[in-house]
Amino acid sequence: MRKPVIAGNWKMNKTKLESIKLVTELKNLLPRTVAADIIVAPPFTALTYVFEAISGSSIALAAQNCHWEDSGAYTGEVSPPMLKDLGCRYVILGHSERRQYFGETDSSVNKKLKAVLRSELIPIICVGESLEERKKRETFSIVEGQIKRGLASLTSTEFNEIIIAYEPIWAIGTGETATPAQAQEVHQLIRKVLGELFGGRNAAEIRIQYGGSVKADNVAELMAQEDIDGALVGGASLEARSFAEIIRFKSGD
């Protein structure tokens, strides 16, 4: 049974005080027990403050990126041990915005993945196709390639520690969500590819999040799909009430 995992990617938003306010509001809105793992990924500058604010709650901390070395002459970069030191438990890797604007490739994702695992952090590896690629019916080959190259030479033991996020680029920040059927189709493919690489039993345990315009009013039908195990939320995680509603996607929680 895969436990749902709902993460809020704040991207380049929120100052120190805004971050503390947002996460404190979120904490106060959440029920005592939640049937999902809850993660927030503030910018680097707010990690320490958010970590303090979530203490004693069920919210865990993620970073949005990292370097692949533990330390060294890499001006402007932040390493996995530094993130661990600040209280991070997860690191988002290979987000399409990093691929699009900052030259992230499957090969750099792979190096970062190894570094993150070395520091005993949990990587959330993002994959997804562009609108052009979808129109050309290349979605499966693009996503399959990202998975195979991004996870290259990972051992089965390491594999069990990871989370995958499928984020179709055309659905990010556009208000256009993949239909549950469109998302499920790709999630199923991802699980099949993971099964070929790491064995069916291992692949059945891995959590695959969907990301791209997830909102309170579409999360339940997405989460109802067999291979969708969570959400990676951008815009709607910047407001405590809307993110809390997404977290409570199951009535009764």
Ligand code: 13P
């Ligand atoms: P939106 O929810 O704003 O579409 O962003 C999705 C995303 O990129 C999360 O990483």
